[in-house]
Amino acid sequence: MDINEALEWAAARHNGVLITLRRDGRAQSSDIVYATDGDIIRVSVTADRAKTANMRRDNRVVLHLTDPSSWSYVSFDATAELSPECAEPDDTTADELVALYRAVSDSDHPDWADYRQAMIDDRRLVARITPHSATGQIH
Numbered sequence: 001m002d003i004n005e006a007l008e009w010a011a012a013r014h015n016g017v018l019i020t021l022r023r024d025g026r027a028q029s030s031d032i033v034y035a036t037d038g039d040i041i042r043v044s045v046t047a048d049r050a051k052t053a054n055m056r057r058d059n060r061v062v063l064h065l066t067d068p069s070s071w072s073y074v075s076f077d078a079t080a081e082l083s084p085e086c087a088e089p090d091d092t093t094a095d096e097l098v099a100l101y102r103a104v105s106d107s108d109h110p111d112w113a114d115y116r117q118a119m120i121d122d123r124r125l126v127a128r129i130t131p132h133s134a135t136g137q138i139h
Helices: 003-011 050-057 092-105 112-121
Strands: 015-021 027-037 040-046 060-067 072-082 124-137
Touching (some): 003 027, 003 072, 003 124, 015 050, 027 092, 040 050, 040 072, 040 092, 050 072, 050 124, 092 112, 112 124
Antiparallel strands (some): 015 027, 015 060, 040 124, 060 072, 072 124
16 A cells, blocks of 8 residues: 555544554554654553553554545554654643644644643653554545
């Protein structure tokens, strides 16, 4: 499958399954919300979750997207890069999380100061997923 066609299809959606590798090699899957940004896919994650620990140890991931109404799906084989944890309301991670929120919701948050503080309190960071190949079928 052409990766650019797959990324274009992915850009019209926001829900998927992120698959990471546990220490013993078994797959661990998590429902996620994502946004595409050119050839990068961004996902908000928390520092203390299994998927984050898995990506820190082994950055190989699969992002699986599906549209059951059309029997379409795309699976990206990818690598993940993790941003620093959000530590200040105006740091670059907070700004990236704001941009991700806007891209996913297509709207503004009612209280950006509250949102930015919640990103610190939740220990949020961004997984930047770079697809290397795609498989699937788009109808």
